[in-house]
Amino acid sequence: MDEFETLTPAKKKEGIVFVISGPSGSGKGTVIGHLKEMYPNLGLAVSATTRDMRPGERDGVEYFFKTREEFERMIRDGEVLEHTVYNGNYYGTLRSEAERILGEGLDLVLEIEVDGAGQIRRLMGDRAVLIMLIAPSGEEQKRRLAGRGTDSEEVIAARVARAYEEIRQAPLYDYVAVNETDKAEECAKDLMAVIRAEHIRSGRMAEYIHDYFPDDGI
Ligand code: 5GP
Numbered sequence: 001m002d003e004f005e006t007l008t009p010a011k012k013k014e015g016i017v018f019v020i021s022g023p024s025g026s027g028k029g030t031v032i033g034h035l036k037e038m039y040p041n042l043g044l045a046v047s048a049t050t051r052d053m054r055p056g057e058r059d060g061v062e063y064f065f066k067t068r069e070e071f072e073r074m075i076r077d078g079e080v081l082e083h084t085v086y087n088g089n090y091y092g093t094l095r096s097e098a099e100r101i102l103g104e105g106l107d108l109v110l111e112i113e114v115d116g117a118g119q120i121r122r123l124m125g126d127r128a129v130l131i132m133l134i135a136p137s138g139e140e141q142k143r144r145l146a147g148r149g150t151d152s153e154e155v156i157a158a159r160v161a162r163a164y165e166e167i168r169q170a171p172l173y174d175y176v177a178v179n180e181t182d183k184a185e186e187c188a189k190d191l192m193a194v195i196r197a198e199h200i201r202s203g204r205m206a207e208y209i210h211d212y213f214p215d216d217g218i
Pocket of ligand 1: 021048082091093
């Protein structure tokens with residue numbers, strides 16, 4: 001079922017910006033995959049990065065892969081809405097991607113880390129809705145980050161520390177969704193509930209109310 005058809009349509013179609021953050025181990029990718037199936041009116045912006053391409057990744061699909069020089073030029077020319085350095089590499093949201101997706105009347109999803117999320121909040125205010133995904137507990141978070149057992153204790157400890165740092169920022173977000181183990185689809189349904197609710201916030205329904213009072217001349 002196309003869930004969007006059951007949403008109250010905004011009269012002046014203006015997409016909402018959903019910022020989704022989650023530390024590695026939160027299962028963000030899987031949850032967003034389910035969400036896209038439930039709600040096709042989402043456009044996921046492809047970010048730019050200077051990190052190396054991983055096996056199976058394609059330029060322009062997972063990321064636009066850039067050199068440091070290219071990325072710094074894009075920052076200078078105002079081509080990125082926000083950017084950060086993560087693990088020694090630049091990551092940034094492309095203005096062109098955001099404009100393209102919103103221009104198509106879609107809701108925009110930015111899958112970015114906490115620093116970038118804060119920048120988007122400052123830039124867009126209430127137009128952006130910030131959602132953090134987390135594992136159900138610290139123990140489960142650690143278990144997921146321990147991975148296949150091929151990494152050293154040190155590497156795992158560093159990953160866990162970073163995840164904790166990110167989770168500490170959760171109060172800055174509007175919503176915190178828990179991704180229970182093997183229940184990514186349930187978590188995606190929670191995000192869908194957020195999307196539905198955000199679409200009928202009074203501020204976004206102003207035109208409906210306005211139409212009741214055509215003589216007000218406002
Ligand atoms: P990865 O290298 O594993 O794909 O991503 C590392 C981190 O960078 C993840 O937390 C991801 O959400 C974040 N990230 C990806 N794209 C962007 C972006 O455009 N801006 C910011 N601020 N973070 C991003």
